[in-house]
Amino acid sequence: MSRDPAPHLADVLAEIQARMGEQIDRGQVADYIPELAATDPNQFGISLVLADGTQLSAGDCATPFSIQSISKVFGLAIALGRLGDQLWSRVRREPSGLAFNSILQLEYENGIPRNPFVNAGAIVTTDAALGNRQPRDYLAELLTFIRTAAGDEQIHINQAVARSEAKTGHRNLALAHFLKSQGNLVNAPDLVLGAYFHQCAIAMTVAQLARSGRFLSNLQRLISPDRVRRINALMLTCGHYDGSGEFAFRVGLPGKSGVGGGILAIAPGRASIAVWSPGLNAQGNSKLGTEALEMLARRTGWSIFG
Amino acid sequence: MSRDPAPHLADVLAEIQARMGEQIDRGQVADYIPELAATDPNQFGISLVLADGTQLSAGDCATPFSIQSISKVFGLAIALGRLGDQLWSRVRREPSGLAFNSILQLEYENGIPRNPFVNAGAIVTTDAALGNRQPRDYLAELLTFIRTAAGDEQIHINQAVARSEAKTGHRNLALAHFLKSQGNLVNAPDLVLGAYFHQCAIAMTVAQLARSGRFLSNLQRLISPDRVRRINALMLTCGHYDGSGEFAFRVGLPGKSGVGGGILAIAPGRASIAVWSPGLNAQGNSKLGTEALEMLARRTGWSIFG
Amino acid sequence: MSRDPAPHLADVLAEIQARMGEQIDRGQVADYIPELAATDPNQFGISLVLADGTQLSAGDCATPFSIQSISKVFGLAIALGRLGDQLWSRVRREPSGLAFNSILQLEYENGIPRNPFVNAGAIVTTDAALGNRQPRDYLAELLTFIRTAAGDEQIHINQAVARSEAKTGHRNLALAHFLKSQGNLVNAPDLVLGAYFHQCAIAMTVAQLARSGRFLSNLQRLISPDRVRRINALMLTCGHYDGSGEFAFRVGLPGKSGVGGGILAIAPGRASIAVWSPGLNAQGNSKLGTEALEMLARRTGWSIFG
């Protein structure tokens, strides 16, 4: 399986786009807030940035979508920058074996979430990144980080999405109050969730998202290589909730999905890849996005597993 | 982080050996059967085979030890060879979030084990590999496979260990009868466990174990590259029980541990690595073995995560 | 709500029998062994013995049926006779909140079953009652106890049922091996289950069953009043698996059900009552049997709750 040069890759992306266009079963669009429910399920986009800086794209690459849980990767980078390894006394690094918003695990394990990518773990991570600042200061830092990573100032929070999340966020409020009762939340639940809901409401295009992941492929230096490796390891084992094992098995790349239908995937040293298609599979990950990445990994031989 | 040439690697192994020799806390030797309990915790060995066929070793490399759960990797290769993807209707590919011998997950998920490396999943895999054969025929195939992989006829089953496992194997019998009651076991529980206990009782030296893993590093062709990638993905996400996330985070290589203190780790395309030290950490994986692999990955830059 | 004299009671039983005869939905007959699966679901019988020794019956009262889990009450009486309160170090006295054959609770609570009426607890109780005797000796004592209680020598074990139970008993074998692995089984799992399966295979008519419960209504003295009270308390809180709360709520009498469709219910100081109808409800308790007891308790005012 030879390494594919850029010209060939353009063909691969075109082929992927064509194949995804033919798919009848496109999964279920998330419908818990009106802003996501209204998304057209026929959209599909893929974009990647190579080690030489080339960016290739196909499909709906200029439409901003809600990155949702993909934002947890950037929030984790910031929290690690502020706390370093102290963060790991408040959140573990193990796959959960349960749904993304499970509260059961918390009770069983005394308020220490399994990893920073399940909702409870992301809430703790946001609380840690927040420190004693106001949410707006944390969000400003987060946006600056993402804009720097993407090399693009035109990345914003969709305020309507943030408001809707807050309105329907009782499950996350349950998690936050539970964490608070267990002593694993410094700030007030409302304050932390305010920051969390805004973070999830960041909107990006797949082209922007692909560029923003270059630092995780070591194509750009924003954080230490050691930390990059560890974030990638977490994405591989925990990045797709209870579908993480399946994603590793089929795609073989570290990746983080969001309920908005986006996935950021990393081919270390080779490429940063973003896909987007709003319909989700049973595990809550983009159905076509996963299939597109599986096809890409197969054609390029980029799997980290040989 | 440059790629290390073989001469340098010998120094790294020597350094690792020296460092491990100094460690005071060497973990707890498994004591559920007398044969394991009697093992001297001061032993440590490491061995690796490179892409060019060179093998480097340090420490106790000629002492056979019980490979225990590492045998699940070879059993899985054989089961996949016989059933192909049909195996995945009987066992999933997700990390478990629970202890290696948990029966709880089985009840919660109707008798479909989470992955082939938790005990329940390995029992199902053994049942599948067994088919309608006698245990001795399956074990003969398994030994042939391992001997071919290692290029060494001197690999045997330790019958005393197999007998002891059978005597104290009530937890595994519980799992097997539970699977049988759920309709996920074709053969009689006793028959499957007979095969399973003998498989776990295979004894190898670290030097042999390192050679036997070459097919997973694509240094030797025994099974298809696609299957290799998938077994590696499973080892990365599920190979160290409820310490799999931690191992991926710290070491960054696919690996499979056994309660005898051995670990087989794979650096795809680069090396097959085996370590052995009998003392276990809280998750039931070799304490010094894990630390040695973490050191090795750091010094060589072999992490698959960049 | 006046206390009903015996003549009136005959009318009540006749009315109950008539009502039950009209019921279209008669529940599902247990089908895990052929002997139970073959039972005619149209059968219904009810019998009760009053404080003055009068016995009233209606319906199919001369047909022997498999008492199954109702036997756990007699087994418990024998175990308490041999061990006294020491039994409670091996099994608790709390409702389980889970299905009757759940293994999950065992793992969560380190091998101490919740109560003597869930299967795991009954297996531990049988092991305790067995002591270092052979199963046949325990079974002889058990039959003697039941025959004495019923005042009837014609009560036997249905050997065909016992054999069928043993053949399909993988779930119970799983429980027994699990208990053994946790150190809460003295005898070998096979030996204990041999006794357990035979105990469950005892066959009685409702008339015999009603008489055999007199000692629990204090109409006959076989064990101390203090022990009677405690067995009744356990039947009330745990006698109908995860339908115990519902049974207490609707019927208001201590009772123990069996998967053969029988229920033994106790009105302390007033009556010992047995019903039988083979069809089961969703919780695995006799559907018509429960309804008949609810009707009886309402008409007689025998509820222990006022």
Add this chain to the structure above:
Amino acid sequence: MSRDPAPHLADVLAEIQARMGEQIDRGQVADYIPELAATDPNQFGISLVLADGTQLSAGDCATPFSIQSISKVFGLAIALGRLGDQLWSRVRREPSGLAFNSILQLEYENGIPRNPFVNAGAIVTTDAALGNRQPRDYLAELLTFIRTAAGDEQIHINQAVARSEAKTGHRNLALAHFLKSQGNLVNAPDLVLGAYFHQCAIAMTVAQLARSGRFLSNLQRLISPDRVRRINALMLTCGHYDGSGEFAFRVGLPGKSGVGGGILAIAPGRASIAVWSPGLNAQGNSKLGTEALEMLARRTGWSIFG
């Protein structure tokens, strides 16, 4: 075991008081809010009202204490009065097998609490009793109900306790938001918990509490006898959290405990009994209160189990 006349009972109470005064291990006083933490653990009081209206008391019977979860019994009576059996579509009637504030069960069973006495079930019950009223209107009805039951206008809410509960109530907020996310809460979580925290903060003396339970012993008619029986059944199976089976086994009376150290127990047709001692046992129920009731039941023969 003869039925004890009133004169004898005074001696029994005196003896119980004396015995409880000698106890060294008095359990642990709840310390999650300052108002409870400050309670003197040496206090003990017992009071009972008989069928003829006689009231007998011993010990600290004039000190008001926080009735906490005992208030759930009165809240349930009001909710049943408003909704009747429709309430049972939102909350079940089974013991939980888990701690009183467990959130795990909710996730496992889709937001339907196991019974009205675990916290989640009481929150749902309060929401149902609240309807579309303001909390103050519900609380006024509740106080009127309790004052009528006790025949005493001097029963009030301790506002300091209510405020403290609200301040530290993150666990209950987690439950309420979880229930809301599952669609099993009509009102806003804050509103329901406002009512709930005030309800728990009702203060009574044991003398008042004993009188307020007369309607459950059928010594006073406030609700239908059928409903009385059912509330008693729920208290018996679920009134002491995960110690309910133990309480039924040892005491043999329907009862409801509160974390303030009070217990209300019912001897149907005979007596309404209240005890209070602030120290709690491992299950969160009054340690001396339970022992006193066990002694009382033994001496009077009031157990409902014969």
